[in-house]
Amino acid sequence: MKVLVTGGSGFIGSSFIRYLLTDPQISKNISLINLDKISYAGRGKNIEHMGLSENENYKFIKTDICDFESVSQIIFTEQPEMVFNFAAESHVDRSIEESDVFEKTNFLGACNLFKSSLKNGIKKLVQISTDEVYGNIENGSFSENSNLNPSSPYSATKAAADLFALSLFKTHNMPVIITRSANNYGPYQFPEKILPLFITNLIDGKKVPLMFSEENPGLNVRDWLNVIDNCRAIWFVANNGRLGEIYNIPGENELTNIEITRMLLNHFNFGDEMIEKIPHRKAHDFRYSVKGNKLKDLGFEHMHKNLKEEIINLVEWYKNNQEWWRPLKK
Ligand code: NAD
Numbered sequence: 001m002k003v004l005v006t007g008g009s010g011f012i013g014s015s016f017i018r019y020l021l022t023d024p025q026i027s028k029n030i031s032l033i034n035l036d037k038i039s040y041a042g043r044g045k046n047i048e049h050m051g052l053s054e055n056e057n058y059k060f061i062k063t064d065i066c067d068f069e070s071v072s073q074i075i076f077t078e079q080p081e082m083v084f085n086f087a088a089e090s091h092v093d094r095s096i097e098e099s100d101v102f103e104k105t106n107f108l109g110a111c112n113l114f115k116s117s118l119k120n121g122i123k124k125l126v127q128i129s130t131d132e133v134y135g136n137i138e139n140g141s142f143s144e145n146s147n148l149n150p151s152s153p154y155s156a157t158k159a160a161a162d163l164f165a166l167s168l169f170k171t172h173n174m175p176v177i178i179t180r181s182a183n184n185y186g187p188y189q190f191p192e193k194i195l196p197l198f199i200t201n202l203i204d205g206k207k208v209p210l211m212f213s214e215e216n217p218g219l220n221v222r223d224w225l226n227v228i229d230n231c232r233a234i235w236f237v238a239n240n241g242r243l244g245e246i247y248n249i250p251g252e253n254e255l256t257n258i259e260i261t262r263m264l265l266n267h268f269n270f271g272d273e274m275i276e277k278i279p280h281r282k283a284h285d286f287r288y289s290v291k292g293n294k295l296k297d298l299g300f301e302h303m304h305k306n307l308k309e310e311i312i313n314l315v316e317w318y319k320n321n322q323e324w325w326r327p328l329k330k
Helices: 013-024 068-078 092-099 099-118 153-172 195-202 229-240 257-267 295-297 307-319 324-328
Strands: 001-007 032-036 057-061 082-084 124-130 178-180 184-186 208-211 222-228 246-249 254-256 274-280
Touching: 001 013, 001 068, 013 032, 013 195, 013 229, 032 068, 068 099, 068 324, 082 099, 082 178, 082 229, 092 153, 099 124, 099 153, 124 153, 124 229, 153 178, 178 229, 184 229, 184 307, 195 208, 195 307, 195 324, 208 257, 222 229, 222 257, 229 295, 246 295, 254 257, 257 307
Parallel strands: 001 032, 001 082, 032 057, 082 124, 124 178, 178 246, 184 222, 208 274
Antiparallel strands: 222 254
């Protein structure tokens, strides 16, 4: 089966490519094209570092999903059966500073990809979305039917793409499935995101910048999902889910930011003196939480749920792969 992955040079996209090219069952029957513009977040040479760039079933094409002609030409020439859209601007703080590129890639670029896929008769398109589209929830968890209430320009552009995709399903029968996952953790995440930023700072004996105030001393809650489980779930849903449906992918590992920070500090034998208190971002959502019943009902099970153990493995990975992340740190 030929599969087109956009944004395959980033954190989750490259993990997804590795999953498809190395899983004994899946890899037997897969040929994969990675379409990525290589933004700052794609500069880690993840696929090269994973040793997969020369894989005979892998091909890289440098393209911007905002370029409709180019995307259409690639889809027309390559004729993939499935398209997975991971391409995005993904850092919330950057979207607060300047949202232009988020609007372009996350919404207009996604629309381009949807229209090209529709035009070329793609059998299935999986739009990778986020739990952040539902916005803040203090208690309980959002289901796939919950209202969208995004708080940041990042999550608003993702929500807009989701709605557009669903409208193309209704109007033109575009064969789309949407996944909305919790916060991912794993190797190859750009070191501006909280876990790799904190881990790489601590490796260098530097403080970690935690959003903190007297009223809210790092109490924001995030649900942590192992990137491998996210990739497994995305592939599972692509093969077992129903077209036109949304599937939440929770991590089932909720922690406050101060808890996860202290877990790391503990591991490095540091205390709270290594926390640099920084102001909360504007419209900082207190808690994200999604229900995963629909995914479970399809028969999916998480494999990696021991966050405490996994975090230690993650720290070891960043310690052992400094040649990967050092060039990416400012
Ligand atoms: P990332 O920033 O690490 O990677 C994004 C990739 O997209 C990069 O390789 C970049 O070069 C590429 N890209 C950006 N703009 C492009 C464009 N215009 N054309 C082609 N390629 C482009 O992001 P990530 O963390 O791997 O996230 C992947 C997807 O998963 C995103 O859609 C994001 O919204 C979603 N998501 C991420 C998380 C998370 O915890 N990281 C959680 C939920 C959902």
